[in-house]
Amino acid sequence: MNDNRQQKIDNIAGHIKAIIELLGEDPNREGLVRTPVRAAKALLDNTCGYEQDADGILRSAIFTHPGSQMVVVKGIEFYSLCEHHVLPFFGTISIGYIPRGTIVGLSKLARLVEVYARRLQVQERLTAEVCDQLWRSLDCDGVIVVCNAQHLCMKMRGVEKQNASTTTIHYCGKFEDIKLREEFLSMLKQ
Helix, strand or coil, rough: CHHHHHHHHHHHHHHHHHHHHCCCCCCCCCCHHCCHHHHHHHHHCCHHHHCHHHHHHHHEEECCCCCCEEEEEEEEEEEECCCCCEEEEEEEEEEEEEEEEECHHHHHHHHHHHHHCCECCCCCHHHHHHHHHHHHCCCCCEEEEEEEEEEEHHHHHCCCCCCCCCCEEEEEEHHCCCCHHHHHHHHHHC
16 A cells, blocks of 8 residues: 555544544444445545546557447446535436447446546436546547436435436437437336
């Protein structure tokens, strides 16, 4: 582990220990002694997207390919942290794009989702960032992204609605055409 990461863990753990005390708990109790460090590591792991280069990830696997009207990858799982409550939200993202002579390695689409999901986030921005980054990095005719998620900030606090879910969509290029969007959305149902 590099010194910078260890310093971050130590600093975050100190704050978490203080929070535990402010909640009225004893951070020296047997079950809580290592909690500040474990929580600090988990928080860093769950926000590692800040240290990743989405453009570089995508550009590392672009290949020439003359075919394909539309490429669709469905159901890419993700976990993120709501920037309003720092509680998890999770779900799936489906991506479609129309190649223009090049395609990107399929695993890179999943990695792209991880870059933006592993940040303090809102679902609407997550959806847009994935779409916009693919549009900028890949020479293509259109991109569409649909995100379906459940938010623990709605399930375990506030309105406490257990069955609520949220769907967001973002698109650009040829996906401005409603017929193309409908084709993509029908593929998601297959």
